[in-house]
C-alpha cells in the first residue's frame with residue numbers, strides 16, 4: 001500500500017527540495033502559457049484530440065489489430081503483454097537468446113511502471129538511461145520526479161557533485177561541462193550496446209508508425225545504432241491516422257515544454273530495410289495492458305486513458321508544487337498520478353492518491369486532451385469511501401454522526417434550534433472563538449481544523465428582523 | 471489479451487471520429503517564416519537559391535563547422551540541388567572510395583568527400599560535418615524532414631557534431647497538417663522531423679544546445 005501522508009512531512013522539511021521546487025515553479029514562469037496563447041484555435045485542437053482519443057478508446061481492439069498488421073507487414077514483431085511481468089519476461093528472454101549484456105534506454109515511463117531496470121540488473125544486464133535527466137536519476141539511484149523533466153528536483157550543484165563523485169568529473173558549476181561529460185560517456189554506450197529500448201508517444205494504426213518525441217537525440221541513437229529495437233507502449237497510445245499526429249504533436253509539445261516543436265520527432269516503421277545503410281535488424285513492439293483494460297471497462301474512468309503524458313497538470317498543481325514528485329510514492333505523480341495510480345492498481349493499494357488534490361481544477365484547465373481530472377478524483381474518493389464502508393461495521397461512529405447531521409440538515413426547525421444552542425454555548429465559553437474543542441471523540445478530526453467564532457445572531461434571525469423593519 | 475480488451479470496450483459508448491481537421495496556419499511568405507522559426511531554435515538558415523549564393527553558403531558552412539570535408543550520402547544530392555562538381559579522380563569513384571571535388575566554377579575551392587559506400591560506425595564517429603537532402607521542410611515550425619530509404623541511413627544526420635541539410639524550395643510546406651497529409655506512409659523504415667540542433671533543459675530547466683545529436687544545424691535552401 002502506498003501512503004503519501006508518510007512522505008509529505010519529509011518533503012516539506014527538506015529545504016533543498018523546497019528550494020528546487022520554488023526555482024522550478026515560482027521563480028521561472030513556464031513557457032507553456034505563451035506557447036499556448038499564440039495558437040488561436042487551441043480550444044478547437046483540444047476538442048479534436050479529446051474526440052479522437054474517445055473514439056479510438058471506444059474501438060481499441062480494431063485499432064490495435066490494424067497496428068499489429070501494419071507492423072508485421074513492415075517486418076517488425078508485436079508482443080501482447082497482459083501484465084508488466086510478461087513484458088519484462090519477454091525482454092529478458094530475448095536478451096538471453098541474443099547474448100545482450102547492455103541496453104541503451106530512451107525515456108519511458110512505462111518501463112518505470114513495469115520496473116524494467118530492476119529486472120534487467122537482476123539478470124546481469126546493464127540498463128543505461130540515455131536521456132540526460134534519466135541518466136542523472138539513475139546515477140543517483142533515484143526515481144524520476146516529473147514526467148517530462150525527471151531530475152527537476154535536483155539543482156545544478158547537486159548534479160555536478162553527483163558527477164564528481166560517481167564519474168570522477170573535475171568539480172565545476174558549469175552546465176556545459178556536465179553535459180559534455182555525459183555526452184562522452186553515453187556516446188560510448190551507444191556505439192557498443194546491442195539493444196535499444198524506448199517508450200512510444202503515439203502509434204499510428206493506419207501506417208504502423210511508432211512516434212517518439214525528444215530533444216537530445218538520444219532516442220534517435222537508441223533506435224539506430226543497436227541491432228535490436230524494442231518499443232514499449234501502453235495499449236492506449238494508438239491513434240487512427242497520420243494526420244492526427246499534426247494535432248497531437250502540437251498539443252503535446254507546447255504543453256510539455258512550451259516549444260513549437262522538439263528537436264526530433266522520430267517516426268519509425270519497423271526494422272531497417274535491406275537496402276538501407278543502418279538501423280536495427282530486429283524491431284519489437286510490446287503492447288502492454290497492465291491494468292489498462294480494467295480502466296477501459298468503466299465508461300467514465302476511461303477518459304483517464306486519453307492522457308498523452310505532457311506533464312502540464314503536474315506543473316500547475318499546487319499540491320505537486322509543494323511536495324514534489326517523490327512524495328507520491330508512485331510511478332506517476334501530480335494530478336495524473338493521483339488519478340492513474342489507484343485506477344491502474346486499486347483504491348486499496350493507493351488509498352490516499354485521490355485525496356492528494358485540492359480539486360482546484362487547474363489540471364483540467366491545462367490538460368491538452370481535456371481530461372476532467374477533478375471529477376475523476378471525486379469519483380475515486382467515492383469509490384474509496386464505499387469500499388471502506390462495506391468493510392467497516394455498519395454502525396461506525398462516523399456513520400452515526402453523518403446520519404445525525406443529515407437529519408439536522410433536513411429539518412429547518414431542528415437546524416435553527418441547534419444553531420441557537422450552539423450560539424448559547426459560545427456565549428458561555430467566551431467570544432474569542434472556540435479553538436480546538438477538547439472533546440476526545442473528535443480529537444482526530446479536530447487535529448487539523450479550528451472551530452471558527454460564531455456570530456451572535458444567525459442569518460435567518462437577521463433576515464427576519466430586517467423584514468420586520470421594512 | 472485482445473479478447474479482454476474487446477470485452478472491456480463492449481459496454482462503452484461509441485464516439486465518432488471528428489469529421490474535420492482543425493485549421494493550421496498559412497503564411498504569405500513561407501520562406502521567411504521558415505527562416506524565422508529555424509533561427510529561433512538556433513539553426514542557421516542560408517539562402518542558396520541562386521548558384522553564386524549556393525557556393526558562398528557552402529563555404530560558410532565549412533568555415534562555421536570548422537571542417538574541410540563534407541560527407542554526403544549519395545551523389546544524387548549534388549544533382550538534385552544543382553551543385554556542380556567535378557570528380558578529381560573518376561577511377562576512385564568506380565571503386566566506391568572517397569572522392570574529392572573542386573567547386574572551381576564558383577571560385578570556392580575545397581575538397582568534398584563523397585561517401586558512396588555504407589558508412590562504418592567508426593567513420594561516422596569522427597566525421598565533423600555531414601550533409602543530406604530534406605524530403606520536406608515545414609514553414610510553421612522551421613522543421614526539416616529526413617527520410618530514410620534505399621541507400622540512406624539514420625546515423626549520418628545524427629552522429630556528427632554538425633549537419634547540413636539541403637532543402638529544395640518546392641518541398642517547403644506551410645504547416646504540420648500538410649506534412650502529415652502528404653507523408654508517404656511507410657516506404658522506408660524511418661522519417662525524422664528535425665527542428666534545430668540537439669538540446670536539453672534537464673538541468674534546472676536551462677536550455678543547452680548540443681547533447682547527443684548535432685550541436686550545429688545548417689539548412690541551405692535551393693531552388
Ligand code: SF4
Nearest residue numbers: 307308310311313367
Ligand atoms: S492528464 Fe492531461 S495534463 Fe496531465 S499529463 Fe496527461 S495529458 Fe498532460
